[in-house]
Amino acid sequence: MIEIKNLHANIDGREILKGINLTVNKGEVHAIMGPNGSGKSTLAQVIAGREDYEVTQGEILFNGKNLLELSTEARACEGIFLAFQYPVEIPGVSNTTLLKNALNSIRKYRGEEELDAMEFLTLVKKKMSLVELSEDLLRRSVNEGFSGGEKKRNEIFQMAVLQPKLAILDETDSGLDIDALRIVANGVTKLKSPENATIVVTHYQRLLNYIVPDFVHVLYNGKIIKSGDKSLALELEDKGYDWVIEEAAELV
């Protein structure tokens, strides 16, 4: 589904990603772990098309298309969804406005009919139950005055409505208590299908108890230095990152 080849990216002239190679097939869940500042969030943002980053080398293919040539919005329409680490508050724009515009923009891009108000409402209500959000949220401004947990649940709710092919969860577990974590993880798990894929960017193993990854990658200093299955995550939880970093250093 997505093929990342030798990806290098800068911000303000500083190189953050230093040659990432990663392939994710449909139906798979990949976890990207690593210490702070290793480039995890940068990778998520570069895939989503954040313009602050400059890609200096490499390519990203998404279902055969050159992703780097597409705008942020076109990438979303192609089926990429970034669940933000820090969901943005947008006073004056209701969740309904956001979702209706997003959904219809995506449908239009795919040559599908736009949904009318009733169809939209029916769909949205169905998806809300998935993350245990109440309907009054729809009228509220996007993320304004939301608790940390509500913001993350709202991200997963949006994902449920927009039904992406590839979801990238950027530190979705950060700032969540155990109940919120369970709700979010359940939501993600229910949305999983053989047709879509998920990249979970996380610092801690605990989210992976709920969203079980097929592959785990360790990102350090802008490169993937080790890959393995879900047992790698447990090992990291147990022993920390230092041993992986040392192991990688010896290989150089």
Place this chain on the structure above:
Amino acid sequence: MNSSTELKELFIAQFQSFENTLNGEKELPMHQIRKDAIKKFSALNFPSVKDEEWKYTNINPLLSKNFRPADSIPEIDPEFVNKYLFDKKEFITLVFINGYFSKEFSEIDSLPEGLILETISEAIKNHPDLVLNYFSKTASTEKNIFTALNTAFADHGTFVSIEENAVIEKPIQILYVTKADDIFVSPRNLFLVSKNAQVKIIETYAGFGDRSYFTNQVTEFIVNDNAVVEHVRIQDEQLNAFHISTLSVDLEKASNFSSYNINFGGSLVRNNVNTKFNGGFAECRLNGLYVTQGSQFVDNHTSIDHAKANCLSNELYKGILNDTSRGVFNGKVFVRQDAQKTNAYQQNKNILLSNDAIVNTKPQLEIFADDVKCSHGATVGQLDKDQLFYLKARGIQEKEAKAILIYAFASDVVHSISMTQVRDHLEALLAEKLL
């Protein structure tokens, strides 16, 4: 190019021809007011950027034109008029074209009790005492050359009088449409709201055609004790138009006045909004929005005079400026020595959508009382990059994402308008300008 003296002489000569068309009316007291006004006009000078009040507003482009008074109703596409009109079943509707009352587009049959609604020229004949008691009292011709000019030519416009205790449920819409044909129009409104009365009035100014024109407009409002008024002013003049207006409001005891001053059109626009508390416990809300593009220039000068104690004023003006357009906001709030327990809040916020748009903002508080709550502030910024990225990352096209954010920015100016049709209309006009 004219010198400003030549233009003045041109207007004075035109006044003489206008006078000759008045025939019998010449003997009426009203005409004395006009003659006094043209005298004031001839004694005053057109302002230049050396005048503090016109520091950022260069009117030379206006002075270089030769405008003649409008003298007839042009042909007009009904669709253009209807675009600005609300449902005539739910609104009392008056339409003026080139300053002339259009019976065809208006709907003023079966007016509710307690309401007098006439063209100003009819009212001068039918209710001379009422009109003369108030006409040209709140909007002074002493210092403002444009008000003097409007008063001299005051013949077209609307007179509204609401009697005591009358609550007029149907909003009154007054639409002034002008054909851009090198003419000038001088719409003049006088709105009297008696004690305990309530009314909603919408004034709209729009134009069509390729040439230029000049709308020089004055509205006077008398809001008596306990009266409640909602006033919406929509300015969507054609983009070569000049538009200068004065809204003067006298607020008596415990009255409540909400103003929405919405600006989309015009090449050079200057609005003066002057409100004065003549009695205590009154409230005044001034909301403003200016949305500009191309090389448009829009200047809003507001003043709120807390002459009496225990009053509240709340002012919010917002600007959205694109391309090389310019905006000016100058908001004065005076709190006089006797005006204790005043609450006065003022905000001006602007979003610049391009690197070349400019706004000059000057919120001013002058406080002479010591027991008051007052605040003021101004901001100039751009669309929030993080918000824009968030919307785009959800698949929303850039243009629409920007429009959504701009509409959100504008919405708190208009969201408290009580008339749904008016809010929807403004939303549609805003979308038309943005997309």
